[in-house]
Amino acid sequence: MTDKACKNCRFISNGPVCPNCKSTNLSDDWSGLIVIMDAASSEVAKRMGITAPGRYAVRVR
Numbered sequence: 444m445t446d447k448a449c450k451n452c453r454f455i456s457n458g459p460v461c462p463n464c465k466s467t468n469l470s471d472d473w474s475g476l477i478v479i480m481d482a483a484s485s486e487v488a489k490r491m492g493i494t495a496p497g498r499y500a501v502r503v504r
């Protein structure tokens with residue numbers, strides 16, 4: 444339960460650096476989980492501005 448969400452791109456990892464955008468601005472206060480398998484063909488990914496496959500938080504505080 445050490446998963447953290449990136450405040451910059453919402454990518455979920457176990458830190459301390461976001462593997463997606465290299466930001467260290469991570470939060471453990473997040474909710475909702477979206478798994479993106481194929482960002483190019485996902486409407487949800489497009490709407491959220493996601494370009495790489497992975498797990499993402501819906502909301503990050």
Ligand SMILES: [Zn+2]
Nearest residue numbers: 449452461464
């Ligand atoms: Zn990030």
